[in-house]
Amino acid sequence: MACPDPSRGVYLTYLIQALILLSVAYSLTAGEYFLGFSAGIAFLLTLVPSLMTRNMRLCLPWEVNLFIAVSLYLHVMGHVGGYYVLFAPYYDKLTHLVSSVTVALLAFFAAVLAEHQGDIRLTRAAIVIFILTFTLAAGAAWEIYEFTFDQTLGTDLQHGNTDTMVDLIVDLIGAVIVAIFAAIALAREERVQFIRLFADPSSNPGRGDVGGDPADPAEER
Known part of the structure; x- marks a missing residue:
C-alpha cells in the first residue's frame, strides 16, 4: 500500500x-x-x-x-x-509516564483500526474506557513481571507497596492524557477523516466518503 x-x-x-x-x-x-x-x-x-x-x-x-x-x-x-538509581525515584516515574502514554496510543490505534477495518461500531465512551482499562492492565502486568523477577531471581525492581501504587497511578495519568485526546479527536466533525489517517482508504472501498452514508453509526456519534 x-x-x-x-x-x-x-x-x-x-x-x-x-x-x-x-x-x-x-x-x-x-x-x-x-x-x-x-x-x-x-x-x-x-x-x-x-x-x-x-x-x-x-x-x-x-x-x-x-x-x-x-x-x-x-x-x-x-x-x-x-539512571534508575542516579535519578531515583523520578526517572522511573518518567519512564512509566512515557510508556503508559505509548501503550494508550496503541490501544487507541487498535480501537480505531477495529472500527475502520471491520464491522465493529464503538462509541466514543467505549473507546475511552478501552484505552483506560488496556493501559492499566498493561501497567499491572508490568508490576507482576517485576514482582516475579524479584521473587525468583533476587532482583530489586520493586521498592515496596508505595512504589508500586505510585507507578500504577502514573500509568493512569498517562492513560487519561491519551483518553482526553481521543475523546476530543473523535468528537470533531472530521471523525471519519481522522480515522482514515491510520489506514489505507482503499482497504475498505465499501465505506463512503465523509459525506457519504448519513446512516453510518460512526458518523452519528
Whole structure:
C-alpha cells in the first residue's frame, strides 16, 4: 500500500534507534553482555511497528513510532546509564509516564483500526474506557513481571507497596492524557477523516466518503 510521505519527524525515531544501538555497543564493550542483549531486544522492538504495518494495509503515524522508540530508550538508559538509581525515584516515574502514554496510543490505534477495518461500531465512551482499562492492565502486568523477577531471581525492581501504587497511578495519568485526546479527536466533525489517517482508504472501498452514508453509526456519534 502507499502511505502518505512521512514527516521529517520520522528522523527523530531513527535518531533514538541509533542511540539504542550505541547503548548496545557500549554495553558489549564494557563486558555487560546481559545489558547489551536487553538493549538489542529493545532495538528490535522499535522495528516491530514498521514490520507489522508494512504488509497489513496500515499507516501508523510517525508520532506513535517515536513514542515507542523513546519509551524503550528511556528503559534501556535506565539500566545502561544507571539512571534508575542516579535519578531515583523520578526517572522511573518518567519512564512509566512515557510508556503508559505509548501503550494508550496503541490501544487507541487498535480501537480505531477495529472500527475502520471491520464491522465493529464503538462509541466514543467505549473507546475511552478501552484505552483506560488496556493501559492499566498493561501497567499491572508490568508490576507482576517485576514482582516475579524479584521473587525468583533476587532482583530489586520493586521498592515496596508505595512504589508500586505510585507507578500504577502514573500509568493512569498517562492513560487519561491519551483518553482526553481521543475523546476530543473523535468528537470533531472530521471523525471519519481522522480515522482514515491510520489506514489505507482503499482497504475498505465499501465505506463512503465523509459525506457519504448519513446512516453510518460512526458518523452519528
